[in-house]
Amino acid sequence: MIDIQHLHKTYGNAKKANDDITLQIYPGEIFGLLGPNGSGKSTLFKQMTGIIQPDYGDVILNGHSIVSDSLEAKKTFAFVSDTPDNFLQLKGIEYLNFVANIYQVPNKEKAQRIESTAREFGMYDDLGKQIASYSHGMRQKIMVIGALVVNPDIWILDEPMVGLDPRSAFNLKNKMREHADKDNIVIFSTHVLEVAEQIVDRLAIINKGHLVFVGTVDQLREMNHSDKSLEQIFLELTDTEGENPLSQEKLDAAQGV
Amino acid sequence: MTVSEKLKRIFMLARVMSKSDSTTRVVSSNKLFGQPEGSFGYKVIKAIINVFFILVMVGYSAVFGFAYMGATSDIRSFSQLVILALIVIVLLFGIYNVGIGMFYSQNLPSYLTMPITSTELISARILGFLKNTLMIGLMLIPAYFVASLMYGNGILWSLALCVMVLLSVVPIAMIALLITFFLIRFTPLGNSENIFKGVYGVVSTVLSIAMVYVIYSVVYSDQGLSSAVNVIPEGALEYFLAFVTPGYFLIPQISELATSNLGLALVYSLIFLVLCAIYLAIAVLVMRKSYLGIVNTVIAGGKLDDKKPEKIKEESSHFNLDDELKDRSQLASFIALDFNRFRRNPTLFQQFALAPILMPIFIMFVFYFSSKKLFNEELGISDYTQMGQALLTPEVILFASAMIVCFTFVIAFYVGSLGFSYSAFSIEGKSFSSFKSMPINFSTYFTAKIITCLILAVPVPLIMFVAGALYIGLSPLHLISFIVSFLLGSLGGVSIAMLFDVLMPKLDANNEQELRNRPLNFIIMVVLAGVMTFALMALGLILATNELPVYLILAIVLGVEAVLALISFVLLITLGKSKLLSIEI
Numbered sequence: 001m002i003d004i005q006h007l008h009k010t011y012g013n014a015k016k017a018n019d020d021i022t023l024q025i026y027p028g029e030i031f032g033l034l035g036p037n038g039s040g041k042s043t044l045f046k047q048m049t050g051i052i053q054p055d056y057g058d059v060i061l062n063g064h065s066i067v068s069d070s071l072e073a074k075k076t077f078a079f080v081s082d083t084p085d086n087f088l089q090l091k092g093i094e095y096l097n098f099v100a101n102i103y104q105v106p107n108k109e110k111a112q113r114i115e116s117t118a119r120e121f122g123m124y125d126d127l128g129k130q131i132a133s134y135s136h137g138m139r140q141k142i143m144v145i146g147a148l149v150v151n152p153d154i155w156i157l158d159e160p161m162v163g164l165d166p167r168s169a170f171n172l173k174n175k176m177r178e179h180a181d182k183d184n185i186v187i188f189s190t191h192v193l194e195v196a197e198q199i200v201d202r203l204a205i206i207n208k209g210h211l212v213f214v215g216t217v218d219q220l221r222e223m224n225h226s227d228k229s230l231e232q233i234f235l236e237l238t239d240t241e242g243e244n245p246l247s248q249e250k251l252d253a254a255q256g257v
Numbered sequence: 258m259t260v261s262e263k264l265k266r267i268f269m270l271a272r273v274m275s276k277s278d279s280t281t282r283v284v285s286s287n288k289l290f291g292q293p294e295g296s297f298g299y300k301v302i303k304a305i306i307n308v309f310f311i312l313v314m315v316g317y318s319a320v321f322g323f324a325y326m327g328a329t330s331d332i333r334s335f336s337q338l339v340i341l342a343l344i345v346i347v348l349l350f351g352i353y354n355v356g357i358g359m360f361y362s363q364n365l366p367s368y369l370t371m372p373i374t375s376t377e378l379i380s381a382r383i384l385g386f387l388k389n390t391l392m393i394g395l396m397l398i399p400a401y402f403v404a405s406l407m408y409g410n411g412i413l414w415s416l417a418l419c420v421m422v423l424l425s426v427v428p429i430a431m432i433a434l435l436i437t438f439f440l441i442r443f444t445p446l447g448n449s450e451n452i453f454k455g456v457y458g459v460v461s462t463v464l465s466i467a468m469v470y471v472i473y474s475v476v477y478s479d480q481g482l483s484s485a486v487n488v489i490p491e492g493a494l495e496y497f498l499a500f501v502t503p504g505y506f507l508i509p510q511i512s513e514l515a516t517s518n519l520g521l522a523l524v525y526s527l528i529f530l531v532l533c534a535i536y537l538a539i540a541v542l543v544m545r546k547s548y549l550g551i552v553n554t555v556i557a558g559g560k561l562d563d564k565k566p567e568k569i570k571e572e573s574s575h576f577n578l579d580d581e582l583k584d585r586s587q588l589a590s591f592i593a594l595d596f597n598r599f600r601r602n603p604t605l606f607q608q609f610a611l612a613p614i615l616m617p618i619f620i621m622f623v624f625y626f627s628s629k630k631l632f633n634e635e636l637g638i639s640d641y642t643q644m645g646q647a648l649l650t651p652e653v654i655l656f657a658s659a660m661i662v663c664f665t666f667v668i669a670f671y672v673g674s675l676g677f678s679y680s681a682f683s684i685e686g687k688s689f690s691s692f693k694s695m696p697i698n699f700s701t702y703f704t705a706k707i708i709t710c711l712i713l714a715v716p717v718p719l720i721m722f723v724a725g726a727l728y729i730g731l732s733p734l735h736l737i738s739f740i741v742s743f744l745l746g747s748l749g750g751v752s753i754a755m756l757f758d759v760l761m762p763k764l765d766a767n768n769e770q771e772l773r774n775r776p777l778n779f780i781i782m783v784v785l786a787g788v789m790t791f792a793l794m795a796l797g798l799i800l801a802t803n804e805l806p807v808y809l810i811l812a813i814v815l816g817v818e819a820v821l822a823l824i825s826f827v828l829l830i831t832l833g834k835s836k837l838l839s840i841e842i
């Protein structure tokens with residue numbers, strides 16, 4: 001389980017990127033985090049994964065605090081960030097080998113997982129090339145493959161579909177479902193509503209660092225008059241002019257699922 | 258468009274280029290003595306630190322000029338020395354930036370889609386390049402200013418001469434740039450960034466060794482530098498040289514004439530400035546025509562010989578899954594990661610791994626030429642051995658033991674701190690954010706880095722020193738102390754250099770050059786090594802003048818060195834680790 005407790009984060013002296021975010025995610029769930037550009041999705045993920053320190057608050061991953069017990073906490077998840085331009089000097093295969101060794105994936109499983117996952121994503125023949133020579137989508141794929149090869153309980157994916165071709169996106173969605181169905185957790189962010197609608201069990205909508213909704217897609221519809229399209233609801237909730245968070249009761253109701 | 262509007266555009270472009278090359282956002286939650294970044298206190302402390310380091314740098318430089326002029330009062334040879342140094346800097350560090358920036362920069366495609374002429378692009382690049390080179394050259398300026406004043410030139414002339422000394426890199430830089438341009442344009446070198454970098458690395462290394470050799474041989478020749486070029490020399494070769502490096506020939510004359518014949522000094526200055534301008538203009542004119550075409554083909558991945566890039570790709574992309582998948586511990590994984598980087602990127606290797614190998618060679622040059630000058634004849638290896646044995650009487654050994662062992666430590670500290678260690682952390686760049694989300698034990702990480710640095714920095718110099726020691730016939734006791742001292746010095750230097758890299762990282766570097774050019778880290782290491790030298794030499798001297806048994810002296814010295822090395826290592830692990838956790842990228 002992931003327990004996000006009152007996260008606050010401000011960059012420099014600017015406005016708050018995350019403002020008191022509290023959220024629980026349970027085993028078996030695919031959880032979607034939706035929000036417009038700059039709403040604080042990546043900031044939330046970076047705090048959950050130990051890349052940046054929260055100003056206040058904590059995240060407990062399968063019982064381990066990312067702040068005070070970070071090494072153990074980090075063993076519980078794999079993270080795919082929204083900028084795949086990492087480790088450019090390495091060949092794809094070297095990157096996968098490196099990641100697998102860091103998470104101490106046993107050798108027998110390593111070869112088998114790398115080969116099958118890379119083939120599924122159509123990357124096997126490119127593994128011998130330097131990541132620097134990959135296109136954006138290929139870089140995204142190699143990072144995703146890295147996470148799948150490590151295969152810990154929790155997957156945290158920041159905009160994983162961006163740049164993926166339709167077949168790979170389809171593959172990834174299936175993998176996410178399979179993983180969650182084994183009583184694991186997948187949490188991912190997106191600003192594409194259709195993706196969310198297709199696969200999430202629950203979702204949260206974040207706007208300007210505030211959570212404005214937490215619940216299922218159906219609850220989102222119900223609460224906002226089912227005659228509106230999901231797009232309309234999303235646009236209203238994330239209206240950039242008026243601050244428009246839902247009332248606290250509605251949020252509490254949604255949380256108590 | 259008027260000329261001034263055009264110039265404005267070029268300057269703006271140059272500014273954007275130099276800024277847009279760094280794109281990583283590093284959120285620093287840096288603190289200085291408890292003051293958070295951005296606060297007034299932080300700025301004040303930062304300013305004080307900066308001023309301190311500038312003062313130290315200016316001080317070092319000025320003392321150098323003062324000492325040189327005090328000893329020889331020969332402004333002519335000093336001018337030539339400074340200009341030679343600048344030229345070496347340009348050849349070693351500058352060209353790479355332009356070559357890569359001009360033809361392989363990631364931002365190039367964006368500029369190509371904008372309504373910018375190739376003249377503007379080239380001019381902006383050259384401006385940026387000159388700015389970078391001149392910034393490095395500024396280190397030498399206080400020395401020259403002091404020397405010029407001591408020679409008797411007025412303040413105004415001294416300032417003007419300093420400017421001209423800086424400008425003297427322009428012709429050399431433009432020639433090197435044109436050669437680079439032709440290489441990329443007309444040879445297969447241009448086909449691949451990696452091949453270009455690799456060949457560039459080899460050429461500039463050979464060039465730098467040759468340069469240093471030439472400089473030393475001239476400096477230590479019987480007549481010294483001043484005789485090498487007395488007047489603007491006769492003969493075709495000399496005229497050619499005078500044209501290629503006008504600064505080297507004209508500025509010494511101007512320096513001398515400024516006190517005696519003002520008119521002629523002014524005429525020479527004018528000639529010099531015109532020559533610089535001509536070189537700039539030629540470079541822009543020559544490259545303007547074909548620049549965009551070349552860039553287009555480079556971006557498309559191949560040109561001239563279209564088959565070659567394909568072939569390279571095919572060869573390098575072949576792999577065997579079982580060979581590639583090695584089970585490694587975290588420690589070994591990090592070491593392998595860096596060595597993969599070195600294998601992939603020849604420039605990286607040239608910039609960071611080659612220095613420890615070159616430095617002993619340079620030191621050997623000094624010994625060779627200075628002893629040659631001392632004895633005024635060619636010396637064979639056997640002469641050195643005899644010399645060594647003659648010096649190594651029991652009393653001398655007793656006296657020298659402590660000194661030599663201390664000296665070894667300092668040399669090793671120096672070599673270790675100026676190699677890969679200097680940017681061992683910054684090399685992670687943006688990838689460091691991935692590390693932070695992985696279950697990585699940062700003590701293991703640091704240990705791995707130190708092992709990598711030691712593998713790069715220790716073997717070659719150590720073998721060379723040991724070989725030298727064996728020739729002289731050092732006793733086993735001394736030889737062992739020597740080796741231990743070398744290892745301890747290396748450990749200390751590597752740890753401290755890496756600590757400063759972690760404390761002041763450069764994670765947004767775009768190329769190897771930016772990882773190499775880090776004046777603040779460099780100065781800190783030089784100052785530290787200087788302090789270390791004084792302290793250890795003083796210790797050695799005190800021990801040597803007390804009548805203690807040799808083994809006791811050695812034990813004390815090695816003990817002190819071990820403590821120093823250990824402190825460095827522990828500082829890195831503790832301070833470095835807590836800093837790592839606060840770096841947000």
Ligand SMILES: Nc1ncnc2c1ncn2[C@@H]1O[C@H](COP(=O)(O)OP(=O)(O)O)[C@@H](O)[C@H]1O
Binds near residue numbers: 017037040282
């Ligand atoms: N490194 C940073 N430094 C300063 N501000 C940042 C940094 N990263 C993000 N921000 C700001 O924080 C806010 C949230 O950004 P982010 O979490 O990246 O949004 P999202 O991922 O939802 O698009 C934005 O206003 C962004 O400008």
Ligand SMILES: [Mg+2]
Binds near residue numbers: 041042043082
């Ligand atoms: Mg984002």
